[in-house]
Amino acid sequence: xxxxxxxxxxxxxxxxxxxxxxxxxxxxxxxxxxxxxxxxxxxxxxxxxxxxxxxxxxxxxxxxxxxxxxxxxx
Numbered sequence: 663x664x665x666x667x668x669x670x671x672x673x674x675x676x677x678x679x680x681x682x683x684x685x686x687x688x689x690x691x692x693x694x695x696x697x698x699x700x701x702x703x704x705x706x707x708x709x710x711x712x713x714x715x716x717x718x719x720x721x722x723x724x725x726x727x728x729x730x731x732x733x734x735x736x
Contacts, residue, residue, distance in 0.1 A: 666692055670701060670721040671728055679703075679714055686724060687714075 664670060672685045687703035690713060697718050703711045 663696060664689055664692065664699060664718070664721070664723050666690065669724040670699070671724050672703070672716075673720055673722060676714065679711060681711065681714070686728070687711075687721075 666689055668689045670687055670689055672681055672683055672687065675682050681703055685703050687701040689699050690702050691700035693699075699716050699718070699721065700713050701716055701721065702713045
């Protein structure tokens with residue numbers, strides 16, 4: 663179950679938003695009983711993208727291994 667503030671991974675390209683499958687974002691709002699989500703994506707340089715409304719099948723909750731891949735190791 664995806665909830666507010668969960669990190670999610672985009673399942674498909676969204677060229678109109680300049681997002682590619684595999685992009686990670688943070689859920690900022692869940693509605694329609696978990697069928698739609700407002701997700702904020704950002705680039706590695708922390709340049710924010712607009713918040714995007716997505717359906718449940720457009721994203722999946724990021725696993726621990728996916729989150730580790732996006733973090734910079736010191």
